[in-house]
Amino acid sequence: MSTPSPAPPKKAAPAEKTGAKKSAPVTEAKPVRAKPSVGSRIAALTGGTVMRVVLLLIGLFWLLPTAGLLGSSFRDSADIADSGWWSVFSDPGQLTFTNYDALFANDAITDSLMVTIMITVPSTALVVILGALAGYAFAWLDFPGRDWWFLVVVGLLVVPVQVALIPVSKLFNTLGLFETTPGVVLFHTAFGLPFAVFLLRNFFAEIPRELMEAARLDGAGEIRLFTRVVLPLGGPAIASLGIFQFLWVWNDMLVALIFADAGSPPVTVALQQQVRQFGSNIDVLAPGAFISMIIPLAVFFAFQRQFVSGVMAGAVK
Amino acid sequence: MSHASAGGPGTPVSKDPGNPGSSGSSEGPGGPSPSPVRAARGRASLMSTRPWIAAGFLLPALLLLGALVAYPIVYSLYRSFFGASGDGFVGLDNYAEVFSGDRLTAVKNTLVWVIVAPSVATAFGLVFAVLTERVRWGTAFKMVVFMPMAISMLAAGIIFGLVYQQDPDRGVANAVWVGVHDTFTESSAWPGARPRPTSDLAASGGGAFTTKSAAEGSGTTDLPLVGVPPQDVAGAAEAAPAKPAGGSGADGAVTGTVWLDFTKGGGGKPGSIDPKEKALAGVTVEAVKDGEVVASAKTGDDGTYALPKEAEGAKLRLPSSNFAEAYNGVDWLGPSLVTPAIIASYIWMWAGFAMVLIAAGLAGISRELLEAARMDGANEWQVFRKVTVPLLAPVLSVVVVTLMINVLKIFDLVYIIAPSATQSDANVLALELYLSSFGGGANQGVGSAIAVVLLLLVVPVMIINIRRLRRENRR
Structure with a gap:
């Protein structure tokens, strides 16, 4: 009509x-x-x-x-x-509530939730910080080979984590990082970085040039420019990135299965260990899985908009 | 709705020229803005820095990327030419091993995954995006479908492990399936029951039992059965001897009792209805003359049945439908269905992703174009088929490619959902890599070869991404 x-x-x-x-x-x-x-x-x-x-x-x-x-x-x-x-x-x-009572009385599960937090929070913070630094450099600093380096980073965007499992486990073994929380954090950070750099460079590059030049004329150095102009303006993209990375790390099982300490694993691995006797222990698995879902779901519902724009920018990751 | 309008004022992300999420023609009305990168290169005076400052900003990220992402690519390639322990050069043997024997199942399954999962998820997403566009509570719907994306594949695996449980009393998939099945086929009354060997009943083929002698009119023919587990008849009424039809005005009728000829705790005489012996209700009794059913009746709560006069002289038959085993549903996680079942769980998780991206693309399509098509007499289906889908093609291809890359990495779902008995039937490359290199296999040569194969599969996308970026920068 x-x-x-x-x-x-x-x-x-x-x-x-x-x-x-x-x-x-x-x-x-x-x-x-x-x-x-x-x-x-x-x-x-x-x-x-x-x-x-x-x-x-x-x-x-x-x-x-x-x-x-x-x-x-x-x-x-x-x-x-x-x-x-x-x-x-x-x-x-x-x-x-018996299952939940039993679950919270179970040290293995409560400890594993702590481990998950100890892995997720630093990984997210590191990715945001390192990604923002590099994103700023790629967007606003002039240095030889800049575009070429950025292409390399974009190329790494789609590398499957599986490629790194064997080499990095060898590397971490020699460095003493194998089966440690810092090792898991570093792995997640590295694999979050291509997306972080890509997303933040593109976002920072949209900052009006006049704004940057004005700040520069006022005598701001690189650090000041970065912390006072770029970071505040980059808020929305940083939020998207943070949420995306947080969920990705929180929900990961494969990396933790290989690189985390099997004695005190994050919650996904702790539950996976229970899955082996599936059918007989749903009373442990079901509440455990639900607890592990609550944080991601809360983040999802609270930051839907940022999550969606992260997903959109992350297409093809 | 935030989904559809993501990329609004606060989120220029999706409009950015370098972003693969919004490729080519689907770009917003603003169009690509001139790249600041090029501008910066043009007059670098104000923004130029000493190289060591730039290095300070970049070094942490590049170091990590180099050590944990780039170096592993090189190492995997190198390692894939060496044997299990890593000392002997084996040429392409590891690759040959990936494409032979049991591992071939993983290759085939990965192919099935890559072809089926992304296209089905995208199709669902497209349909959902188009349908929700005009419904007021579309937002709520989108949230429900999108939500599984936020949870871990482990949680999704546990969720679907529950769904696919074999026992129809526990797994919802089989509960529904059996429910549907049983509304179309009658369920049997007493699975496993059979006549007492000494009785007049004999197997007459196809699982049915027929009396050897003909039924007397106005007489009683009792049919003793055994083979029913006592707990199944715990709640049943005690068997009652049928009254011979006499003065009731139904002369010539055939009556009798069908009961469980077994007294708990012993005692009781075979062939006679002893006290405490249980009635078998709901058993179909057919009167058969010359191979044709002339009458049929069902036993009541006390086990008695009454056939009309026509049954006189007929043989009595208990058809097999009385004794068929209860239908137990589909073995979802058996060898043949396990991969489709797990793919379904993946689609449950990722259709929302496709839906949200497509909905955003849909929002960018000009209303006038659709209206013009409708004005020209196109019906809704034609508009969808001939206008909407072609306009969405760039978005659809981005979604499919993204999901393909994602599917190559699929590990958790298969590892969690597939029971150990059918894990090898459900195997995929990413899982096989883990199993052969870490999960007891300890053959890192084959693992590295699988890693290289996975990497090769994403190389085309890598090249497309880089090309697109260079094009955007040159513009």
Whole structure:
């Protein structure tokens, strides 16, 4: 339909229509622009309802697996062995915190959460700091071979972590970093850097040149320029990067499996060790997995916008 | 919605010319801004620095990148030509090993993953993005579908381990599957039950049992069965002898009892309905004359059945449907389905990623173009097929390529979901690398060869990225 005033009619039409009687939409079709719209409107209306129902079902379907984990985590092992998690709907009495009580009393799990934090926070901070320094240099400093170096960094963007597992484990062995938390942190930092440098260089390069030159004329040196102008202006990109890196490191299992101390592993590895006897210990796995998900989910919901722009910039990583 | 409008004022990221996320024609209305890099090169006076300052800014990052990302590439390449222990040069033997024997499964599965997972996830994302565009709670929907991206593959693996549990009473996938299956096929009443060997019933093929002698009219024919586990009949009523149809006005009818001819704790006479022996309810009894079913009835709670007069002289048959084993669902994590099942869990995680990128691309398509197509008489499907999809092509290709690179690295999901019995059927290259080099295999030669293969697979994308960047910079 062609509309002289584009936005309002499009939005308002479905709302009015669903309220009105569906039986005789023809009568209310305004003669002004009745020609193309009557039939298509009816189609849009019925199609719209079907579409909404379908979307709703897909949404529920998408939630179902997570609901299963949540439901299972609140049932004791006897109930889990006896029936499916969906029986909580018919018998809510079986919901219990026993699993969570046991989980928090389990030192291995609580310690592993601490280890995860000890790995994630430094990795994120390091990536942001080193990435910002390099991003600034690539965006604003003039030095020989700058573009060439940046191309190298962009090339490294898609290198799979698997390539580094064997060589770095050898390297860390000689350096005494194998199976230590600093080793894991360094590994995550290195593999976060190509994306960090790429993202921040592109963002910093958008800072108006006049601003930089004005600061320079005021006598600001490189360090001042970086800390007083570039970093504050780079806030949104730094936030995106930080969230992305945080989630990536928090959720990692493979790197930790190889480089972390198997005696005090982060939570993903601690849970993975439990998976071996799957089926018999869902009462440990389900609440454990749920606890490990809470922080990433909280970050996701709190910083959705930054997460999304990080994802968009990170496409092809 | 923040998803669709990400890249708004606060986030110039996605509009940046050097960003692969927004390639070519899908660029926002602003178009590519002149690259400051080139400008800086033009008049470097004000921003030029002494090289050692630049080095100070760059060195930490470049050192780490060099030692932990770039050097490993070189080392892996070198190491892949040496044997398990690392001393003997073996030429291309490690590569040959990757492409032969059990490891070939990993290669094949990786191929299946790379082809199927990205395209299906992108297709889902496209459909979701288009559908949610016009729904008011589209934001909530997007959040639900996008959410799995924030959780770890380990958590997703545990989640889907639960979903795919074999027992239909525990795994939701089989619960649904069996539910659907059982609404279309009748479930059997007493799986495993069979006649007492001494009774009149004999196997008549196909799992059914038929009496040897014909039923007497107005008489009772009791049908004793055994082979039902006692706990299955714990709640059943005690068997009652059927009353011969006499004065009830149903002359000539055939009646009888079907019961479990077994007295718990011993005692009881075979073939007779002893006290405490349990009735078998819900058993279908057919009267068969010359191979044709003339009447059929189901036993009641007390085990009795009553067939009409037509059954007189017929043989009684207990059809096999009474005894078929309960349908136990699909073996999702068995050898043949394990890879598709794990791919499904990946799609659950990543369809949201495709959806969000495509939705952003969709927001950039001019409404006028779509309206013009509709004005020209195109229906919604044609608009989608002939206008929307072609305009989205650059975004779609970025999504597919990104997912392909991501899929090459897939490890956690397979490692967690596949049970050890079918791990080799679900194997992929990234997992095989781990298994052969760290998980007990200790063959770092083969591991390095796999690493090189994975790297070679991403080289084309690497080149595309670099080319695009150089083009942007030259502009």
